[in-house]
Amino acid sequence: MSDGHIIISEEQVAHVARLARLGLDADEQRRLTDQLNTILTYMEQLSEVPTEDVEPTAHVFDLVNVYRADETGRRAGGTSLASQEAALSNAPETEQHFFVVPRIVE
């Protein structure tokens, strides 16, 4: 149990879970809400740091403009960097070199 401080509600957890297509039962939902509140409460300590004089940052490194040239990979006989076989090797199910998933649209 968290200390009772509510930052994220059970409804919000249910909503985020739905967006991620996670099927949570009532127990899991309650448990995860508690855990998330504990984590978020802990993280809230960060808001105690004075930031008035800190510039907004989009990135932790003081770096801009990192590019690569428009060149394709050089795997012999092909153009991609992973072989098709390697790309599909972790898939639970494949068919004619496609990844197979439950039907998406009706």
Place this chain on the structure above:
Amino acid sequence: MDYECVIGLEVHAQLLTYSKLFCSCATTFQADPNDQTCPVCLGLPGVLPVLNRQAVELTLRTGLAMQGTVATSNRFARKNYFYPDLPKGYQISQFEEPLIEGGCLNIEIDGTTRQVCLNRIHLEEDAGKSIHGENLADPNKSYVDLNRTGVPLMEIVSAPDLRSPAEARVYLQKLKTVLEYLDVCDGNMEEGSLRCDANVSLRPVGTETLGTRTEIKNLNSFRNVQQAIAYEMERQRGVLENGASVVQETRLFDAARGVTLPMRSKEEAHDYRYFPEPDLVPLQIEPEWIERVRQSIPELPDARRQRFVSQYGLPAYDADVLVASRAMADYFEATVELFPQPKIVSNWVMGDFLRELNQAHHRPDEAPVSPTRLAELLRLIDEGTISGKIAKTVFEDMYRTGKGAGDIVAEQGLVQMSDSDALREVIEQVLAGHPEQLAAYRAGKEKLLGFFVGQTMKATQGKANPAMVNTLLRQLLQ
């Protein structure tokens, strides 16, 4: 009540790069499924995206050509949503800070020019492609190909400046032409390198507030854009006239039935939770780069149309047709260079050439008849070697066989008969063979001159020089 239609288009254009936006995989269309993938675009853990500089360059070129402003500082954002063809669970896109802000595109509607404003142009990666159920195999499964995942897209968002389905279509056609001129996108809607979503709403004429809009997806041809918007306008009018409200939703166009249908709510979860992409550093576009890109912008269709009228003296109509495709305009100019009679070239390019292209589904640069070959044919007509009529058949043969005009004329003996003694002999035979008509002509039925011309052409298999036939006939009939 009278309603006004308000339309804004979001166009996704696939950029003409060799490699993907954040990895070195190729962007080739129709490769074997999942053969153009790597740990980065497969979304495997522990990988980092690195931005393709050329994709930025092409977006800058487009933005500058359309008078947009380059944001000197901008960054990428994560757009989070769940879908099997999006392996990372988010799309790297731009949200608050797009590469290009503003801009405009001029379109011609009913002879007047209208300026359509752009809101923004931003850079993002494409998702993969899914094939559903029995279209590949098992009806209960979907099949995912990630070759397209990570291919660079430029999203061009117009302001809600369009007022009719026809205007939307003209805007899209113009946009396609400009992108083609800029060499940033091949514009192939069938292959999905140019895709369009339309935001459509109605409001009472004379009011300024925007009505509730729907977004129509899946518009993969100019015709579909116009049809879908027209249908959606009428549907919304019906809703409003019944006193109900339009529901803000995403709809799909069913081209076979010509209707728009609401997307199932489970496919739709507009809660993207954008946040700055921590794996990519911000961009600060140097002014020198912007200047260099500005210098590289080629002549655009509007300028080229004006030049075709002023430099070649072409009618506005011809100029319009020719510049509608860069390849067609290039073909025309290359031919005029070799045969400097622009109007004659224009007639052939817009007429016989375009007809053959359409029949064969060729692009101008794929045609078996090159500008050099067409110029050769036009010279043969100009020099009187063949008649204009026979030239049309010769052109068809050239297109079919890929042979030169001279070779075809020589092989088939099509050289025009311009020997007056020989022609006189043929005409005398024609007249002798048709005594009744000759008598009728002499009795005043002068319309029969055409008949004699026809018979003479027939007797020479179309090879007689028509001008000479006319002159000689008149002499002999005196």
